[in-house]
Amino acid sequence: MNRTSLIALAVAATLPTLAQAADITLSFEGATSFASIADFYSDLGVSFSDAALALSNDELGPYFSHAPTPGTVMFASDSSAVMNVAAGFVDRLQFFYSAANGGLDLVNIYSGLNGTGTLLASVSLFGNAALACSDAPFCRFDLTSVKFAGVAHSVSFGGDAGFVAYDNVSITAVPEPSPLALLLAGTSALAFVVRRRS
Secondary structure, three states: OOHHHHHHHHHHHHHHHHOOOEEEEEOOOOOOEOOEOOOOOHHHOEEEOOOEEEEOOEOOEOOEOOOOOOOOEEEEOOOOOEEEEEEEEEEEEEEEEEEOOOOOEEEEEEOOHHHOOOEEEEEEEOOOOOOOOOOOOEOOOEEEEEEEEEEEEEEEOOOOOOOEEEEEEEEEEOOOOOHHHHHHHHHHHHHHHHHHHO
């Protein structure tokens, strides 16, 4: 094998990893209030189960205040509220939350889609909404972050459905290789095989 073939093979092998992992923050701004967030973020490779709903303040009263982004937050209508990331995400999950009750809520990070696979990490949320404010049921948003090892594909937010609001959910998504990178990798591998046979 000559030097050119070795270089082409090395470039092909590294192309899919040249893309940097993408930091994504979901603010839920623009999602329809009291409707499932569903595929609102499909362009980012993120989807939500039907129980993950958007919530915006309206004429019936303020539901939340002091959120990092003031227009819309997310809440779980039941225990099946899950966020799925098709390509996966790594390192940590970060979000702001407001919990209207005094009990604990668990947010779980899983290796598989729809809250399946290995449990990679959990974070307990305590009731904080009544601390320092009282102008809305969800009125104090605290930042929390949880680190984990491996690649996660889903987060379960439904541990205490209806009593926790979330905003600015941040992940570091695993980049999917571009079609061009895959084409170059395949072409280089083919050139390597042909050259080796000759």
